[in-house]
Amino acid sequence: MDPVDNGTEELCSIARALDVLGDRWTLLVLREADLGEVTRFVDFRARLGIATDVLANRLGALVEAGVMEKRPYREKGARTRFSYHLTGPGEQLRLILGALQQWGDEHRAPAVGPTMARRSAERDRPLRVAFVDDADSVVPLADVRFTPTASFPS
Amino acid sequence: MDPVDNGTEELCSIARALDVLGDRWTLLVLREADLGEVTRFVDFRARLGIATDVLANRLGALVEAGVMEKRPYREKGARTRFSYHLTGPGEQLRLILGALQQWGDEHRAPAVGPTMARRSAERDRPLRVAFVDDADSVVPLADVRFTPTASFPS
Numbered sequence: 001m002d003p004v005d006n007g008t009e010e011l012c013s014i015a016r017a018l019d020v021l022g023d024r025w026t027l028l029v030l031r032e033a034d035l036g037e038v039t040r041f042v043d044f045r046a047r048l049g050i051a052t053d054v055l056a057n058r059l060g061a062l063v064e065a066g067v068m069e070k071r072p073y074r075e076k077g078a079r080t081r082f083s084y085h086l087t088g089p090g091e092q093l094r095l096i097l098g099a100l101q102q103w104g105d106e107h108r109a110p111a112v113g114p115t116m117a118r119r120s121a122e123r124d125r126p127l128r129v130a131f132v133d134d135a136d137s138v139v140p141l142a143d144v145r146f147t148p149t150a151s152f153p154s
Numbered sequence: 155m156d157p158v159d160n161g162t163e164e165l166c167s168i169a170r171a172l173d174v175l176g177d178r179w180t181l182l183v184l185r186e187a188d189l190g191e192v193t194r195f196v197d198f199r200a201r202l203g204i205a206t207d208v209l210a211n212r213l214g215a216l217v218e219a220g221v222m223e224k225r226p227y228r229e230k231g232a233r234t235r236f237s238y239h240l241t242g243p244g245e246q247l248r249l250i251l252g253a254l255q256q257w258g259d260e261h262r263a264p265a266v267g268p269t270m271a272r273r274s275a276e277r278d279r280p281l282r283v284a285f286v287d288d289a290d291s292v293v294p295l296a297d298v299r300f301t302p303t304a305s306f307p308s
Binding site: 009010011012013014015016017018019020021022023024027028031034035066089091092093094095096097098099100101102103104105106107108109110111112113114115116117118119120121122123125126127128129130131132133134135136137138139141143144145146147148149151152153 | 163164165166167168169170171172173174175176177178181182185188189220243245246247248249250251252253254255256257258259260261262263264265266267268269270271272273274275276277279280281282283284285286287288289290291292293295297298299300301302303305306307
């Protein structure tokens with residue numbers, strides 16, 4: 001798992017994911033977009049208590065990265081404003097948010113206990129994030145190995 | 155998923171996890187500790203190409219947070235040095251690293267394709283990170299809901 005860049009290109013998928021996500025505000029913006037179903041610039045700002053320029057910067061970077069898309073909307077009598085929506089790749093960040101939340105629940109719970117639960121809509125069961133194999137069998141963490149592929153630089 | 159702090163305390167587990175992890179270098183240090191099985195200060199420095207003071211700062215914060223522990227070691231004829239090891243909570247960060255890697259593989263793969271694979275040691279099967287319910291059944295992302303618990307501030 002060497003951060004080899006082979007001369008020019010970063011080859012580690014974790015580092016490449018962090019190029020998009022590696023910032024606390026960015027992940028909190030994505031939390032609001034996914035868990036909070038927030039879309040409007042003004043609502044992100046109000047929910048996060050984030051400075052306007054910082055929010056514009058983070059949302060712009062997420063649009064640039066193809067994780068969110070920007071849509072104009074116009075309320076009666078008001079000027080055109082913008083809303084931001086998760087794209088397909090953006091929706092798949094839910095696994096990262098779920099893994100962060102689960103770790104926080106287990107190791108950094110507030111005094112009152114976890115404030116949000118993960119549940120399935122269809123069967124209303126509690127959910128967790130786990131490693132599963134290609135037969136959908138859950139695999140314990142201690143059985144997980146990260147191994148170089150043929151693309152790993154020798 | 156409002157970042158309500160109830161006066162003093164941040165109640166969101168995602169934000170609380172990010173208090174420990176919300177920094178690119180920190181996550182790359184943890185990547186090396188977990189996927190790369192790096193333990194020695196000098197090896198983290200060499201693998202990451204990170205400045206000594208930044209590395210000392212990040213490792214110190216991870217020790218402080220109970221995610222890593224520091225152990226002295228001494229090679230023959232050399233002064234005492236330190237190695238850093240994941241604690242139990244630190245090992246559970248593997249799910250977050252796996253989720254980041256998987257997203258990077260799917261949406262930010264380098265031209266040569268993913269360079270690391272997730273596999274089970276016991277049965278040597280390919281692995282992915284997924285949501286599963288309390289009967290260990292895999293649940294699709296679209297069926298996942300984040301819902302407030304009784305601890306969520308009203």
